[in-house]
Amino acid sequence: MARKKKIIEVEIIDTIFPNKSIGKYEDQTIIFKGGIKGQKVKVLLNRRKKNYIEAKLLEILERSPLEKNILCSDVKDCGGCAYQTLLYEDELKLKEEQVLALFEKEEIKELNYLGIEKSPRVEGYRNKMEYTFGDEIKGGPLVLGLHRRGRFYEIIDTDGCNIADKDFTLIRKRVMKYFREINTAFYNKRTHEGILRHLVIRKALSTRDILINLVTTSQGEVDPNNFTKELLSIHGLEGKIVGILHTINDGLADVVKADKLNLLHGREYIIEEILGLKFKISPFSFFQTNTFGAERLYSIVRDFIEDEKTNIVFDLYSGTGTIAQILSPVCEKVIGIEIIEEAVEMAIENAKLNGLHNVDFISGDVFEEVDKLKEKPDLIIIDPPRDGIHPKAINKIINFAPQTFIYVSCNPITLVRDLKIFMDKGYKIDKMKLMDMFPRTPHVEAVTRLVRELS
Template sequence: MKKKDIIEFEVDKMEFGGTTVSQLGNREIHMKGGISGQKVKAAVKKVRSGKADVKMLEILEKSTLETQTPCKHFNECGGCTILSIPYEKQLEIKEKQVMDLFLKQDLFGFQFQGIQGSPQDKLYRNKMEYTFGDEVKDGPLTVGLHKKGRHIDILTVDGCFLVDQDFVKVLTSTANYFNEKELPYYRGINHKGYLRNLVVRKGVNTNELMVNIVTSSQIDFDMTEYKEMLLELDLEADLVSILHTINDGLADAVQCDELRILHGRDYINEELLGLKFTISPFSFFQTNTKGAEMLYTMAREFVGDHSDKVVFDLYSGTGTIGQVMAGAAKKVYGIELIEEAVVAANNNAKLNNLNNCEFIAGDVTKTVKNLKEKPDLIIVDPPRPGVHKDAIRDIAGFNSNEIIYISCNPKTLVLDLVEFKNYGYEVEKVKCMDMFPNTPHVETVVKIVKK
């Protein structure tokens, strides 16, 4: 076997994060994507001793696991890679994948409480970030998601199962409107063009909708007609915010050089477990609202009685979990790197009349050392790369009896738990929460205790 060879094989094992491992002769085949039991054709990208990395080219035969009817974009869109598997089976697969990661790191002896399914396995997303482009070179304008394995081709995903009809109506009407205007989309390869992104956000429990059209400043286009078109749509939600964001950044990410309010206000309201939150166009908020309520309830149950305790909420984002814990706590300190998120967290705490919450802007690794008060309980909810080793050292240095670790990436979670073990912490409880049905991702809540 050598680079660029075309091979055919049956997928053996799905690993967490959407990768698969198969055995072909005496060689272990690693591939992004795939479902156990599928027969696939793939191109060899890299060959190592006893291993090979390949890229899937074609599914030759479906797996016997694939008994669900997926959306019309399945296997073209890069989103819901396991949509064809029944939801209960998806949960079994994710549960086993997480347990395998724990066992691989010799983490035993804890109470494993299984996996909690999402209240909705479809129509659950409260935010979608779409990209302008075309599906084929020089084809008509499209607005949607990237094709699987492609950096350029964009599908208008009007049959997506993850969002409700309000998202679909905004998406398709936007695509039709700007097709008629014949405005160029922004091309990252030469940084020329105008239309960049369409971001739609919804307050699931408040029924408020935000539409944010993101462009460069290269064309001076009057968005009044576009705004009026959106306001005339027959939507279930209340369209309270229409925004125009100017973004001239070179990165392929939504950032704001200038924000123009076309209609209403620059935020939507949401409610979570009896608390109120204002969500700006760039705020982080869990994309599965009903799932988030279950996730934070799960974390609160792991904590148990925390009355009169000092709580550290690290990587606190907009302060959601800290405020959920604040009702019974003596004091909650939150640390978050992104200043806008900290401002939002403090504003949300005021909105909820929580006088015992203080959110601080700073790098957890550095800021945590400067906190004078000692915590009775620490909550960590880090981004995908996990907790820096220096931060683990400092967090462990507080000698808190309990730490609740909420993870969106069990691969880095288990590595961090091994580090915490070196400082005398043992895993007591683990439970998974499926926040992202039909995708390879899952959240995990862990309680570790000082021995």
């Protein structure tokens, strides 16, 4: 019998979504985050569950036969990616198998599954990177990069990152060098002392606009003129820096938020173009991190509408209104609901930017706001957060009884859970397609079309 807190060696015999591995030890099932089928690993046994033991991955002892690819020099240390060592075709196959296994487990068989679509870019596809200031070893030199795998306090210099845009690496390295030279202290998450917290870079991949946001505490000063001058002197950028911001954040949580926001140079937004429409993206706007992948994702949504009559469309969990605006040319009216007020403000602004007059956006909780809608929708688009549709809201949404729902999900686990409720209420899955928006990570988007069965 395996003991709690014991370190053991196991071979990964299978994986399940999202990026969880299964091994066997003394007739016990061991499940832990990370790993690839076929690897031999060292794990630490933790909590005992009903049918398995939860463990923590400590070390990869032997590589899997599937691992044929090493394009990132930081693959052993960085916690950002899971599948850097797989060929892209094998990564897609793995994601596909894991998602379909979720449907099989719940005995959802009639899927009309249309396959998984590749990301248009596999390398350099991210249009946003959030870097953290810290040190790689205690007392070592200042580092600006990503968290070490499985560690909260250690940061590594991610010089070999291949999913970030090349301009991000140039900017990150220059900023790290600048603050090293003037000996500026990073914010220590243990003592809550220090200045430098994060560097957030966004780039519009179509227009090549670059927005840089330095996040610090108020415990020290950053010379705005020298910092701006340093950034604007960077040579070799493919894009153009259109805005430089300085955010003050004195919160204890390790998240980027603004107690105060100062504009140091240019403007506070970039402009991205998708499917002929323009979108202003501010420092804290949500926008898909894979621009060209988002074009394919939204094209799938548009294709799933087919040629049916779509006079009135509800876009629930509408974010910054991207889907609503892309659908507006083929609809009489689109109504979007989103709880984040800033996102709604940006959606309204973007609709004006694109000259769209048949889209309305409502700021509020979907659970509450759907009760206030008087229109009868022909189609409802649902694009909820990772937690899926709120249990109290799902029946209200289904009770609108449109002929068609299109459910866009970034979490197949909650998608399957929600789809079962739709099916119990008289809808069937007409078709489903996966879109790989996040190469080298375990995440994947799913688009499902549901139609009401004739009674």
